[in-house]
Amino acid sequence: MSSDALVIEDAVGVDTARPLTVLQLVPGLESGGVERGTVEVAQAITAAGGRALVASNGGRLEPLLRRAGGEQIALDVGAKSPFAIARNAKAIAEIIRTHQVDVIHARSRAPAWAGWKAAQATGTPFVTTYHGTYSEPNWLKKRYNSVMAKGRPTIAISEFIKGLVQQRYGLSDEDIVVIPRGADIDTFAEEMVSTERTIALAQSWGVIEDPRPIVLLPGRLTGWKGHRDMIAATAKVVAMGETDFQVVFAGDDGGSGFGRTLEKEVVEAGLTGQIRMVGHCTDMEAAYKLAAVVVSASTDPEAFGRVSVEAQAMGRPVIASAHGGSVETVDHGKTGWLYPPGNTEALAQAICDALRLDPSGRAHMGLAGRARIRSRFTIRMLQDATLRVYEQAAGRSF
Numbered sequence: 001m002s003s004d005a006l007v008i009e010d011a012v013g014v015d016t017a018r019p020l021t022v023l024q025l026v027p028g029l030e031s032g033g034v035e036r037g038t039v040e041v042a043q044a045i046t047a048a049g050g051r052a053l054v055a056s057n058g059g060r061l062e063p064l065l066r067r068a069g070g071e072q073i074a075l076d077v078g079a080k081s082p083f084a085i086a087r088n089a090k091a092i093a094e095i096i097r098t099h100q101v102d103v104i105h106a107r108s109r110a111p112a113w114a115g116w117k118a119a120q121a122t123g124t125p126f127v128t129t130y131h132g133t134y135s136e137p138n139w140l141k142k143r144y145n146s147v148m149a150k151g152r153p154t155i156a157i158s159e160f161i162k163g164l165v166q167q168r169y170g171l172s173d174e175d176i177v178v179i180p181r182g183a184d185i186d187t188f189a190e191e192m193v194s195t196e197r198t199i200a201l202a203q204s205w206g207v208i209e210d211p212r213p214i215v216l217l218p219g220r221l222t223g224w225k226g227h228r229d230m231i232a233a234t235a236k237v238v239a240m241g242e243t244d245f246q247v248v249f250a251g252d253d254g255g256s257g258f259g260r261t262l263e264k265e266v267v268e269a270g271l272t273g274q275i276r277m278v279g280h281c282t283d284m285e286a287a288y289k290l291a292a293v294v295v296s297a298s299t300d301p302e303a304f305g306r307v308s309v310e311a312q313a314m315g316r317p318v319i320a321s322a323h324g325g326s327v328e329t330v331d332h333g334k335t336g337w338l339y340p341p342g343n344t345e346a347l348a349q350a351i352c353d354a355l356r357l358d359p360s361g362r363a364h365m366g367l368a369g370r371a372r373i374r375s376r377f378t379i380r381m382l383q384d385a386t387l388r389v390y391e392q393a394a395g396r397s398f
Contacts, residue, residue: 020398021051022390023101025092025111027078030059033181033306034107034131037382041105042070044383045390048398053099055092055111077111088114089121096122102394103127105151109134112147125393129155129179130165132303133324142168153177153389157304158325179386180328181304182379188313193289201286205248205278212246213292215351218284218307221253221277226297226321227262229344233297235269236348237355245292245355246274250281288314292362293354296320299342305329309377312336312369317362319350329377335369 022045026038039061042052046069054065055075062072073095077088092114095101104119105127106112112128119126128151136142148154149169154176156162162178165171186192202208219225227249234247253259259277266275281287288294294311296302301324308318308329318336320326332338337353339346357365391397 018100019049019051020045020103020390020394020396021053021099021101022103022105023053023055023092023095023099023115025077025104025106025108025115026054026056027108027111028057028059029054029061029065029072031061033304034129035059035061037129037181038107039065039068039070040379040383041386043068044387045398046070048387050390050398051099053095053101055095077114078108080110085110085113085117089117092118093122096124102396103390105129105390106148107131109144109147112150113144116147116150125152127151127153127155127389127393129157130161131157133161133164133301136168152393155179155386155389157181158328160301160324160328161303177385177389179382179389180325180377181306181309182377182382183306183309183313183373184379185313185374188285188288188310190289190315193285193314197283197286198289201281201283202290205276205290207246207248207276207290210246212244213355214290215245215247215293215295215354216250216287216291216311217247217295217297218250218281218287219296219298220251221249221259221262222256223258224298224300225251226295226299228265229297229299229342229347230295231262231265231269231271231275232344233347233351234271234274236344237351238271238274240348240352242352242355243274245351246276247271248287248291249275249277250279250284250287252280284310285314288316291316293317293319293336293351295347295351296326297347298324298326300324301341302326308336309373313373313377315366315370317354317357317365318369319347319354321347329372331368331372335365335372 024038029035045052052070055073103125104115106115107129128148130148134145156178288311294316296307304325308320311318320330321341322338323341330336337350339350
């Protein structure tokens with residue numbers, strides 16, 4: 001992936017009379033936080049009078065992108081082979097010339113390599129968003145990941161990620177900016193979720209006639225999301241004499257088979273009446289509304305922690321493992337509880353504390369959570385901060 005792998009002509013001139021044009025690079029537009037963020041930023045670009053281009057393999061979010069005013073350019077930028085990256089770099093350089101792109105914004109590693117090469121060859125400002133922790137088991141993976149720190153600036157989605165990037169790559173404070181992900185407070189608001197939606201979801205989960213409060217653990221069924229810790233903690237809560245509750249795992253395993261493993265472990269723990277596994281949920285707002293408390297039990301640090309933010313926006317107390325982005329989003333004792341990662345005794349105690357809240361205490365904590373999210377972690381804040389980055393990189397305003 002040397003810089004000599006591609007030779008393209010010099011940068012095109014900048015016409016400040018035309019709309020500021022941003023090209024976002026993302027592998028696909030199927031689903032997920034990165035993809036939704038791409039669409040949200042495209043919406044902000046067009047609302048500001050700019051032009052929002054997205055090069056990707058497309059997907060289910062394309063109609064949303066078009067409604068947001070963005071333009072999809074079909075390109076398999078997620079291809080990882082050196083030959084594909086070189087080919088994509090040439091294609092991106094041609095997009096830059098054709099559409100007079102002012103800023104490239106890469107959101108994933110393979111697209112970032114192609115985008116960076118095209119940016120170097122054309123003199124186009126290059127911005128990245130460092131979305132994850134990106135494991136580095138060897139020098140080759142470290143080299144592959146390093147492109148995400150080549151943005152000027154590099155956007156980190158939390159202070160935790162900023163520290164990680166600076167530790168790994170030595171970026172100065174001038175070269176990295178923290179822009180947290182945000183919740184859509186117009187959508188994740190209890191008053192916006194109809195009774196009909198809540199009833200429909202409760203029926204699909206089989207809890208419509210079960211009055212026990214719900215302890216909700218959303219997220220893909222995978223080893224690091226903490227489902228095993230939650231099973232162990234649930235057993236401890238029951239042993240402590242607290243049985244008037246039910247745990248709901250909302251998520252699927254993506255075909256890995258881990259869900260069947262968890263089902264077996266629930267049975268072996270004697271918790272079949274206490275834990276429900278309801279599969280993928282398409283209405284998370286209604287899911288949060290059904291919950292008495294929401295848990296993020298990740299055993300590895302969350303780069304940001306979307307679940308904790310969305311749940312607080314919905315006025316729900318949150319229990320989260322105290323590492324990664326969750327330390328920044330949850331105010332311990334005020335909007336929820338933080339517990340040592342992997343400590344199932346502490347998790348069990350936090351669940352008990354949450355279940356024992358009286359209505360006034362639960363309402364007070366919920367209001368504090370909503371206020372925290374609305375003052376710090378909204379989509380509008382993310383959009384405004386990202387537009388400022390684009391303007392600084394391009395050297396002109398929208």
